[in-house]
Amino acid sequence: xxxxxxxxxxxxxxxxxxxxxxxxxxxxxxxxxxxxxxxxxxxxxxxxxxxxxxxxxxxxxxxxxxxxxxxxxxxxxxxxxxxxxxxxxxxxxxxxxxxxxxxxxxxxxxxxxxxxxxxxxxxxxxxxxxxxxxxxxxxxxxx
Numbered sequence: 001x002x003x004x005x006x007x008x009x010x011x012x013x014x015x016x017x018x019x020x021x022x023x024x025x026x027x028x029x030x031x032x033x034x035x036x037x038x039x040x041x042x043x044x045x046x047x048x049x050x051x052x053x054x055x056x057x058x059x060x061x062x063x064x065x066x067x068x069x070x071x072x073x074x075x076x077x078x079x080x081x082x083x084x085x086x087x088x089x090x091x092x093x094x095x096x097x098x099x100x101x102x103x104x105x106x107x108x109x110x111x112x113x114x115x116x117x118x119x120x121x122x123x124x125x126x127x128x129x130x131x132x133x134x135x136x137x138x139x140x141x142x143x
Contacts (some may be wrong), residue, residue: 004076004099007034009085013038013064014045015107015120016081019127020055027131035075037067039088045107051120068073081127101130 008020017036024034041064049059071090079099080086086100103126109119 003031003033006035006065006077006079007070007075008034008036009038009067009078009080009089010036010082011039011084011105012042012107013066014042015048015105016103016127017037018044018048018059018062018064019052019093019124020079020081020131021032021062022052022059023124023130023131025129026057027128028135032133035065036062037065039085042065042107045120046104047117047120050117054121055124064131068109099134101127 003078006024008017008024010017010092013036017038021034024032028034043064044059044062052059067090074094075092075096077097078089078092079101080089081101081103082103082105086102089098103123106116106120106121106123109116112124
């Protein structure tokens with residue numbers, strides 16, 4: 001039986017959805033096939049890479065991608081991680097479950113490098129906690 005496919009979607013695919021993709025791979029082990037995309041991809045934010053590296057997660061193999069490349073593909077779960085993506089997310093065919101987890105955009109943080117990184121850490125930890133809670137409730141096999 002195939003692993004459930006999960007797509008994390010946000011506006012820029014530079015921070016929140018990238019964090020969620022890496023965290024699901026880590027926390028979910030090999031139970032899921034994790035992907036992320038953006039409505040208007042901006043490239044991976046270096047602070048995303050830094051915040052994930054601090055907890056031992058490597059983003060090698062991840063890149064900022066457009067939602068367009070996934071249209072027409074089946075996903076068991078599509079999870080929007082920002083309000084804009086939730087409003088603009090297209091309908092998915094089949095038995096796709098839509099979820100919306102609203103997180104503030106860490107890329108909007110200002111201040112010193114350390115102050116901005118602290119915002120990325122906070123969002124990383126919130127996403128991690130949300131994924132851990134979701135993993136307790138979601139079946140590990142697709143329907």
